[in-house]
Amino acid sequence: MLQVNNINVYYGKIHAVKDISFHVNEGEIVSLIGANGAGKSTTIHTISGLLHSKTGSISFLGEDITKAEAYKLVYKGLAHVPEGRRIFLNMTVMENLEMGAYSKGKVSSEDLDKIFQRFPRLKERRKQIAGTLSGGEQQMLAMGRALMSHPKLLMLDEPSMGLAPILVEQIFDIIQELNRTGTTILLVEQNAEMALKVADRAYVLESGSIVLSGAGKDLISSDSIRQAYLGG
Amino acid sequence: MMNFFTSLINNLISGLSVGSIYALIALGYTMVYGIAKMLNFAHGDIIMVGAFAVIVSVSSLGLPSIIAILIAVAVCVVLGVVIEAIAYRPLRNASPLAVLITAIGVSYLLQNLALLIFGSTQYSFPRLFQMEAIHFGQITISGQSIITLLVTTIIMIALHFFINQTKIGKAMRAVSEDKGAAELMGISVNRTISVTFAIGSGLAAIAGLFYGLTYGFIGPYTGSMPGIKAFVAAVFGGIGSIPGAMLGGILLGVIESFSKAYISTELSDAIVFGILILVLTIRPFGLLGKKTNEKV
């Protein structure tokens, strides 16, 4: 579904992503893990078109999207929930969801019902200004907003960041549920344990390069992963 | 006592009328700032272009008023969108200083083009419509003021509706908050910024029209003073805030009108700018501005 081939991404002179290649098959949950500054966010920004790679190529559903503009990719079925949520804080919950459905034209009440069923808290707070939501609610809004576009591939950048353990569990349950109902997932996480547990496959990024890859359950029991990311 | 009251009301009305012209211009400044995060210093000169478009349409081509107004709006909308696409879009990721200098350059370009085409003489602005003044005892409201106030009120209500209720309006608010996140929703930031320039320039054309009707004469540099005052009004109200631009523009007009009537005509500009500085020391983000999150 998604194929990333030897991409190199720079910020000025900083070489943030170094010649990495990986792929995501339809129906999978693929996790991308790594420490702070490893290049995880840079990688998915490059996939969603907010950044562009200097060399290499990216294809999505068989189409070359290496140079595509970000807003056009949404129409092709790619959604990106950015790190730090980046919901529209001055707009209401409902307006945020409407923006999520921008590529669909009108907001369908069916879609809204589905989102509200999945995130009942958002329904209660639909008229509230999004900036007044709690961190967990904001994450749910960010995910709900992305789902409004009916993505085929949903990319999540650190959805568990800053959340209490109980909420982290809940978010990961929702991710697995979304995957069961047909959404392919590319998950970026620092919470390696959770990310590896739910993943079909995973890649480990270190200083801009992929250093390890494999099935989630194999990586979780590998020694080097245990030492580096799971606290021994 | 009665006389003072009458003059107070008359000055208030003329202040509201001039202030609503400032507000129309200030809206363009504030929307462009809120969405493209730049100060478009060429915005004032769009007023001049709009006014000249009316003069040429009516005085040279003999077209009817309403057609002349539509032409002026169309010319300014196209000009605004083209300026953005050619001069500002390539600088989207450039430093704010580079963008500012470009905007000043565009302003000089427009003024000098007008100078080349029309020369430095002032052109008298055609009287587009006749409307009787209304009298309430000693109080007189000129037809001019009535039309200005009526039209600007309608425009502001329409704009409020547009920004808050329509899909494009909401997209504009989303872009003003977070361009990247807006792109991730499928919103084209470039297109949204074009729409913003189109609206701002269209409003400037209307402002140019009322400015011409109010002051009677138009020259190549006509746009700069109302442009600066409207910029002050936008900052006064809180740059980036639409209600702020409306409030700032109207307050500025009223303060100016009162200063001219009761203090000094020569000092009125100094008083206006003095009040601005005072307000900004107390409220650095303007009357309705927000500290961190720019509102459109």
Ligand SMILES: Nc1ncnc2c1ncn2[C@@H]1O[C@H](COP(=O)(O)OP(=O)(O)OP(=O)(O)O)[C@@H](O)[C@H]1O
């Ligand atoms: N806008 C930027 N300008 C310059 N350098 C940047 C920028 N954004 C990221 N970097 C650098 O690129 C590298 C990769 O950053 P990136 O944000 O992709 O890491 P990450 O894996 O997502 O980290 P985290 O887990 O902290 O979110 C880092 O060294 C970072 O300092």
Ligand SMILES: [Mg+2]
């Ligand atoms: Mg990151």
